[in-house]
Amino acid sequence: xxxxxxxxxxxxxxxxxxxxxxxxxxxxxxxxxxxxxxxxxxxxxxxxxxxxxxxxxxxxxxxxxxxxxxxxxxxxxxxxxxxxxxxxxxxxxxxxxxxxxxxxxxxxxxxxxxxxxxxxxxxxxxxxxxxxxxxxxxxxxxxxxxxxxxxxxxxxxxxxxxxxxxxxxxxxxxxxxxxxxxxxxxxxxxxxxxxxxxxxxxxxxxxxxxxxxxxxxxxxxxxxxxxxxxxxxxxxxxxxxxxxxxxxxxxxxxxxxxxxxxxxxxxxxxxxxxxxxxxxxxxxxxxxxxxx
Numbered sequence: 001x002x003x004x005x006x007x008x009x010x011x012x013x014x015x016x017x018x019x020x021x022x023x024x025x026x027x028x029x030x031x032x033x034x035x036x037x038x039x040x041x042x043x044x045x046x047x048x049x050x051x052x053x054x055x056x057x058x059x060x061x062x063x064x065x066x067x068x069x070x071x072x073x074x075x076x077x078x079x080x081x082x083x084x085x086x087x088x089x090x091x092x093x094x095x096x097x098x099x100x101x102x103x104x105x106x107x108x109x110x111x112x113x114x115x116x117x118x119x120x121x122x123x124x125x126x127x128x129x130x131x132x133x134x135x136x137x138x139x140x141x142x143x144x145x146x147x148x149x150x151x152x153x154x155x156x157x158x159x160x161x162x163x164x165x166x167x168x169x170x171x172x173x174x175x176x177x178x179x180x181x182x183x184x185x186x187x188x189x190x191x192x193x194x195x196x197x198x199x200x201x202x203x204x205x206x207x208x209x210x211x212x213x214x215x216x217x218x219x220x221x222x223x224x225x226x227x228x229x230x231x232x233x234x235x236x237x238x239x240x241x242x243x244x245x246x247x248x249x250x251x252x253x254x255x256x257x258x259x260x261x262x263x264x265x266x267x268x269x270x271x272x273x274x275x276x277x278x279x280x281x282x283x284x285x286x287x288x289x290x291x292x
Contacts, residue, residue, distance in 0.1 A: 004028035004062035005253040010269035018057045024273040032065030040088040051095045062250040063100035075106040090139045104150040144172040155184040156201035174210035175233035180223040196234040209251045227275045
């Protein structure tokens, strides 16, 4: 395992992101936004400057957090939009010398929170994502599908069927996303997903871990973010299992602790990073018993 993080949650500018990464003593970031703009929407010259800043600081890019088929898109969009976005990602990835890129599979239709595998739109989702993945793979980029609010994140079965349908696709697993997502493998009314159950079903296909944690408040109802290990994301159990199984990919904090105050955002990001280090140190001292 090696540690990284979505440093845009610590600061908007690349210098702030570098500073937070150095404060943790880490040497990698997951590049998503700079100055509030997704990397693939930045001009190439700006990306070259960002790459130079990271290189001078000795910081590598662990993965690219793209918006491909993500929350801001729809399966009803013109398919050329996602292909154009993919090509922009490819062009910029070479500047950052990175080979991992997050993709999704379009959210459920507007007004719906769930979408079953049998939904007729799956054919178009698979067709489009297959073409996107082919472009990425042919350019040397490994697409990693995230278990987020999108078609493939609706259940571990959705994710596994997506992998069966799209050659070369792999997964990134986020520990907190299951806490608020409904579990379509269960009968209605759907309970929330179990992070541990999702993980144990897909772990053989996971190349990266996103570490965040949260609790679900059914009365609000809303997600309450918290430090890793303090919520319902089974963070400690998943880290222990990943380490026991020889997981070698990046483990990246994406704490979503936020806040309007820039100093507070940085402080919370650093707290999440230090908590992750503490959890891993605790595993070194007293590893959990074997689990299936």
